[in-house]
Amino acid sequence: MECKVKRFGILTSGGDAPGLNAAIRALCRAAKNQYNMEAVGIFNGYRGLINGDMKVLSENELSGLIAQGGTILGTSREKPFKNPVVNEATGLLPVEAIKENYKKWNLDALVCIGGNGTNTTASLLFQSGLNVIGLPKTIDNDIEGSDVTFGFYTALDVATDAIDRIHTTACSHGRVMIVEIMGHKAGWLGLYSGIAGGGDAILIPEIPYDINSVAKKIKERKSSGKNFSIVVVAEGAKSKEESLLDKKSFKKARAVMQCTIGARVAKELEEATGFECRATVVGYLQRGGTPSPYDRLLSTQIGAAAADFIAQEKFGNLVAVQNGKIKPVPLDYVAGKVKNIPLDHPMIKTARDLGICLGD
CATH class of the missing domain: 3.40.50.460 (Phosphofructokinase domain)
Structure with a gap:
């Protein structure tokens, strides 16, 4: 199936978590197999997007990733919208540099894999005019709008x-x-x-x-x-x-x-x-370390679904999991929020039923 998006960028940002490489692998393979899209790997999160540190990913580079911990793309906690400073060499602010590299590398879309901070930045980039999709990764399981995050x-x-x-x-x-x-x-x-x-x-x-x-x-x-x-x-x-x-x-x-x-x-x-x-x-x-079989399956499912989101131009959304199904959740809903445990959550009741002290 052909689609309007021919080439997309992919980055991992924030803390590393098991399942990142499996998600990269699934997204790139599904995008190629189903839609003949080309994937550009962006190194070290948003820092690489600012500096233009990226390369086209080959099929060989995806081999064996499903069981590999960490991220082959590297990561950083760069926040281009927070305290922006003009780069002396280019004379550009971080977001301006991102837009220049997005255009220079002929990207039709951008996939940002990460937690709260990553998807907050992804939301701001979408509002700035880029075609962006977010993926929910964090061991904290605290991304609003998704029942579960891979790595947890x-x-x-x-x-x-x-x-x-x-x-x-x-x-x-x-x-x-x-x-x-x-x-x-x-x-x-x-x-x-x-x-x-x-x-x-x-x-x-x-x-x-x-x-x-x-x-x-x-x-x-x-x-x-x-x-x-x-x-x-x-x-x-x-x-x-x-x-x-x-x-x-x-x-x-x-x-x-x-x-x-x-x-x-x-x-x-x-x-x-x-x-x-x-x-x-x-x-x-x-x-x-190595992701568990559950996280391999979850990150693979989310990564493959992200390829469908790109092809269907569901930009500005997080690839979320709700009641066991993949759902698009607007990034502006996710941005700046933390999914805390509700005090009436069944697992809190379970703890109390068992006589576990919760400190209160």
Whole structure:
């Protein structure tokens, strides 16, 4: 089938996540096989689009990508609309340079794969006159308009495995072990891995915590003969006192905090209970490595669907997943938003039904 779009650019931006390469592979192959479109790989996110760092992708470069972690295109956190500076060599502002390179490379469309920041920029580029489509990638699962993002379930596997392994040390030493999980603004990964890993307390950004509530839970376990506890803490978890701060004050308070949130909770709990507490930060292990079969399938499905979106000229949309089906969601609806866990979410009810302390 022929279509108006002959050549499109593709970039990956923001934090890396399992499934990026699988999405690149699926998009490029489906675009070629179904519509005879040519794909141009843009290196290092929006920075490459500004600098013109790109090349036509060949079929050989797509081979084996479905199981490969990271991104062959590289990534950056470049934000062309934020504090734009004129390039001395070209005399152009970032967005002007992007438009020049879009034209220079004969691009008919642009596919931006990433999370909240990436798709916010994608929305602004669409408003600036470019044909843009966004893909939902993030281990945080916090993109508005899509039920799920690729990368999340692989990170969930890793985080759950980490909690499982911490259990044996906690039990052997009779300790309270705090496991810090990624999730600055949303607690999907912390909540899901905490339940899957058998956590006794789970602290997430959506529910400000009272350390005394967590201490009470741990003391109750001790009194019942259980000599250890597992506390899962999302990196964006905040105390009830912190929840009263405005965004600027909260960021300032976190900037001067001399330890991770996991370490802080460990210290607070040790003081409140008198029990030995230790903290572990799972960190970047959650973002790296081979994508799980689920994420390979999801990113492949989304990538292939993106080729259809291009051919059908569904520009200005995110390739979203809703109720198990691919749906177009306007980028201006997605932009600048974070999909937090609703307080009435079934998984929060499940945690409470199990007696897991959520800190409130």
